[in-house]
Structures are given as structure tokens and as C-alpha cells.
Amino acid sequence: MFDLFSDIFTYRDNALxxxxxxxxxxxxxxxxxxxVSAERPILPFGFFVLCLGTVAALGVPAKLVALRLAAPFSTxxxxxxxxxxxxGTTPLFTLTLGGWTxxxxxxxxxQGLFLGNRVLGALSIVLxxxxxxxxxxIFQALRGFxxxxxxxxxxxxxxxxxxxxxxxxxxxxxxxRLRLGYRAPRRGLASxxxxxxxxxxHSFEQARRTHDAMRLRGYRGTMPFGPxxxxxxxxxxxxxxxxxxxxxxxxxxxxxxxx
Amino acid sequence: MRAVDVxxxxxxxxxxxxxxxxxxxxxxxxxxxxVLGSNGSGKTTLIQLLVGLLKTNAGRIEIGGREIGSxxxxxxxxxxxxxFQNPNDQLFAATVEEDCAxxxxxxxxxxxxxxxxxxxxxxxxxALPLRGRAIHHLSFGEQKRVSLAGVLAMRPAVLxxxxxxxxxxxxxxxxxxxxxxxxxxxxxxxxxxATHSVDMLPLFANRIYVLDRGRVLQEGPSxxxxxxxxxxxxxxxxxxxxxxxxxxxxxxxxxxxxxLPLTIGEARAQLLELIPKEMILPGIEESGS
Ligand SMILES: Nc1ncnc2c1ncn2[C@@H]1O[C@H](COP(=O)(O)OP(=O)(O)OP(=O)(O)O)[C@@H](O)[C@H]1O
Ligand SMILES: [Mg+2]
Numbered sequence: 001m002f003d004l005f006s007d008i009f010t011y012r013d014n015a016l017x018x019x020x021x022x023x024x025x026x027x028x029x030x031x032x033x034x035x036v037s038a039e040r041p042i043l044p045f046g047f048f049v050l051c052l053g054t055v056a057a058l059g060v061p062a063k064l065v066a067l068r069l070a071a072p073f074s075t076x077x078x079x080x081x082x083x084x085x086x087x088g089t090t091p092l093f094t095l096t097l098g099g100w101t102x103x104x105x106x107x108x109x110x111q112g113l114f115l116g117n118r119v120l121g122a123l124s125i126v127l128x129x130x131x132x133x134x135x136x137x138i139f140q141a142l143r144g145f146x147x148x149x150x151x152x153x154x155x156x157x158x159x160x161x162x163x164x165x166x167x168x169x170x171x172x173x174x175x176x177r178l179r180l181g182y183r184a185p186r187r188g189l190a191s192x193x194x195x196x197x198x199x200x201x202h203s204f205e206q207a208r209r210t211h212d213a214m215r216l217r218g219y220r221g222t223m224p225f226g227p228x229x230x231x232x233x234x235x236x237x238x239x240x241x242x243x244x245x246x247x248x249x250x251x252x253x254x255x256x257x258x259x
Numbered sequence: 260m261r262a263v264d265v266x267x268x269x270x271x272x273x274x275x276x277x278x279x280x281x282x283x284x285x286x287x288x289x290x291x292x293x294v295l296g297s298n299g300s301g302k303t304t305l306i307q308l309l310v311g312l313l314k315t316n317a318g319r320i321e322i323g324g325r326e327i328g329s330x331x332x333x334x335x336x337x338x339x340x341x342x343f344q345n346p347n348d349q350l351f352a353a354t355v356e357e358d359c360a361x362x363x364x365x366x367x368x369x370x371x372x373x374x375x376x377x378x379x380x381x382x383x384x385x386a387l388p389l390r391g392r393a394i395h396h397l398s399f400g401e402q403k404r405v406s407l408a409g410v411l412a413m414r415p416a417v418l419x420x421x422x423x424x425x426x427x428x429x430x431x432x433x434x435x436x437x438x439x440x441x442x443x444x445x446x447x448x449x450x451x452x453a454t455h456s457v458d459m460l461p462l463f464a465n466r467i468y469v470l471d472r473g474r475v476l477q478e479g480p481s482x483x484x485x486x487x488x489x490x491x492x493x494x495x496x497x498x499x500x501x502x503x504x505x506x507x508x509x510x511x512x513x514x515x516x517x518x519l520p521l522t523i524g525e526a527r528a529q530l531l532e533l534i535p536k537e538m539i540l541p542g543i544e545e546s547g548s
Binding site for chain 2: 007008011134135136139156157159160161163164206209210212213214215216217218219220223224225226227
């Protein structure tokens, strides 16, 4: 379960992790806009292939990628199923479920696939960004774009303490299991609610102590951030190139302005 | 000058637990003082009072000659720094470097000075190579040292540590104590630490306060503290193992041991005097300690 949050890859040194996070964030944003506004399936699918390919090239194990994509994939599946049975007119096949007759329709199926394709395209972009950039660098970049201080601060603390809390909850759950807390469903429910309660208490306690510790180092309600150096020439080049590439792909694949 | 002066201080928690009852506690500038006490004796409570996290019910606390309540936060936290027992409470940033820079940036120092302090404090705890690492990828011992660096970057005159060696392996424990000794002897930093482990203290602490159920049982240099066997037992503590051995040999076997050696070095010197020269094999390598 904790593998899901593994971020060791973001600390590796490679061509992508070396790029300024602001550049990566802007390119990712442009790519997201392109994918979400695309009218044809080819562009989102292209991003999906490109991003997953890059992730694989960076040496990220397939297991981790699968773990991260498991939830979105099931969402997409549900999306496709719902659309297939709800939208459209041309019948594909009919299902009878306990007196209910469900008709699958071609238009709905196609639309579901199209939407799912977009979702996966967008998610693969976020996945790549998350694998090429440590979380704190993303937060830093957000600060660089003058996103509200409070939000960035909350995000930083949440990100840091997810790991602490996961560790602690994992230990608590293991301790419960070792004392047969999940042996029967009834007992399992009781153990689980005790675990949930303990987690809340732990987070409050943790927050209080951390706030104390921060105050002792001069915290007065706003987190100080380091300065932002101007983007280097090379980084500006990468940014321009990335944006131009996305625009070109969009022009060719969406507007059909093939050269 | 007096770094810390605690007079007749009491503290009772909201639920009625009397954690401290009229204690006196004094630390001179440049001293290395240990607060020794069993679980629940009030060490953490005392420490939290010293940094202003708790407010006294009765009594007076002075830090560097000024009443603690009259000090602005910014002033107070450059006079006293606290290293928490659990590094997770303290390390909140994503990376080592950012955590260390937190304090100096709160002081509005120029960025060059911030970086200088980060480098110096990480170097002081032998953690420079960890600079770019993510906090949640560090081992417990590394986290302990990094949390110390984060406090050192504030350049406090008085460094207070709650159980700095708890949870460390023997090498980590020795390293931590050596680091603290170096800060104390070379950087002239006043060090106060709370602990219940007795074996290392005689090597490092100038003075020891023994705390039991919210009261100071005894105060003095380690030779004097550990001479009072019954008091040590009453405080639910023990002698350092080497002293215990010498004590038993003296008491039960009649070995004429002078006073009570507290460190291996002292014990060794005494035993060597008692063993006849001709019994000692020649040619054995001279060891350092
Ligand atoms: N938040 C609290 N509320 C109520 N009582 C408390 C609280 N914190 C500590 N106490 C009580 O105050 C007394 C002193 O506790 P303190 O934490 O200062 O001891 P300690 O010497 O630090 O112990 P340890 O070695 O276990 O850390 C104990 O009896 C403890 O139960
Ligand atoms: Mg304590």
C-alpha cells in the first residue's frame, strides 16, 4: 500500500529531474489543456503513450505505474460502461439482469471510450510530472507562481506527514492484526473504527507538537521560502520548445494543418 | 553569567497531575548539565517550561538574566533552542536543506547567510552529505542529527535536548554525545539534556540534577551524585555499570577501591594499581582509552 507513495524516483538524477520545476509545471499545464480540449482521440492517446513510454524509459518499475494507474483505470472502465448503457440510439447488444433490460449502444460506447481516453491522457501527464519532480519542488514552483501561501503551506505539511501517519497507522493496524483484531467481520469493524479514531487523535497530537517545534524556530504564521532564481537561458529554451511542440501537435492533430 | 535560572517553580497539568513541585534549577553559561530522572519524573515538563511552551503556575524562570515572559519570541528562541525527543515532531519540511533553512529564514536573514548557516549546522552534526535528501528517506539516527542541525541553525546560546540518545544504537549514541561535547567545549554552547541513561553522563556532564516525581533529589557533579547509592535507587535509576561493579567489589569482596570510579578509564587506572606488577604480561599493545 505504501508503495503507492514511493517517491525515490523523483530524487534520481536524470535529464527530466534536472529541469526547473516551474518549466515542467508550465509544460504539463499546457499539455493538460491540450488533452482536455481535444476533440479527436489521437492527441490524448498520443500523450498517454508518450508519457508512459518516458516513465518506462526512466526505469520506473511497471508495478508502481500499475499501482498508480489502477484507480484511474477502474474509473475509466465505469465511465465506459455507464455511457454505453445510457447514451446513444444504435443498439449493440441487450442484457437482462433480474427483470431489467439494458441495451448497450454504439454511440455511448464510443463516447465513453473517448472520455476515458482523455482521462488517461491527462493522468499520464500528471504521473510523469510526479515521477520527474519531487513534491517539494512542485510546491516551490507553485510559490513561484504566487499561488496563495496558505495553500502551499498546507500542502507541504500534508505531504510530509502523510508518510509519518502512514507509518504509524500501518504499525497500529499490524498491532491490531497480531492480536486478532480482524479475525471476524464484526471484530474487524470494531478494530477498524478504533484505528480510525486513533488516527485522528494522532494527527491532532502530531499537528500540535509540530506547531510547537515550528514556533521554537521562529515560525510566526507564514512559512519562509527561499528566493527564486530567474530561469536560465537553457530552461527558457526548454519551455519554449515544449510549448511549441504541444502547439504543433495540437495544430496538426486537431485542426489538421498538416504541412 | 547565568544562562538559566529556575526558582521555586511548580507546574500542574490541566488534569491535576502535579508534574513539578517547587524546583530550583540553575545553569551557568558554558556548562553541560544533565537532568536525570526516571519515566514521568518531570524532565520534559521542565524543558518545555524553559522554552516557553508551558507557562509556570508558580515561581520564576530567567533566561540569560531576563524573566522568560518578558522576552519576545524572536529573542527567546535565539537564546534557547529545543531538540525534540521524536525527530518526526520537528522535521516538517520535505528535504533536509529546507528544514535547516526554516529557522534562519524566519529570522529574515539574507539568503547567503541562510545558506552559510545550513552548511555549518549540517557540518556540525556530520550530516552534510544528507543535504538534498528527503526527510522521510532518512534513518532514525540521521533524522535525530538533522533535527539537531535545524536547531543549531538558530544559533541558540543554550541548547536543550530531550532524550537525545533514546532509540540510537551504541555507535549513534556515542556519536551524538561526542557532537554535543564538541559543541559545548569548542563552540562554548551551553548544553542541557534530559535523559535516564546514566552510563555516558559522567564523561560529559559538568553537573547533574536528579529529578524524582517533580522534585530535585540532588544536584552536583557526577562524582557526588553517584556517591549516594540509596538516593539513586530511590529515583528509580542505577549507577553506571562500571561503578556498580567497583562498588560490589569494594563492598562484598573487600577490594580496597578508593572512592567510586565512574568511567572505564578511572576504573582501569585503579585496578591497575591494585594488581601486582609481576602479574601483568609485558608487551601488550598500549590502547588509546
Ligand atoms: N499533557 C499532559 N497532561 C497531563 N499530565 C501530563 C501531561 N504530560 C505529562 N504529564 C504527567 O506529568 C508527569 C511528568 O511527565 P514528563 O513528561 O515531564 O516526564 P518525563 O520525565 O519527561 O518522562 P519520560 O522519561 O517518560 O519522558 C507525569 O506524571 C505525566 O504523566
Ligand atoms: Mg519526557
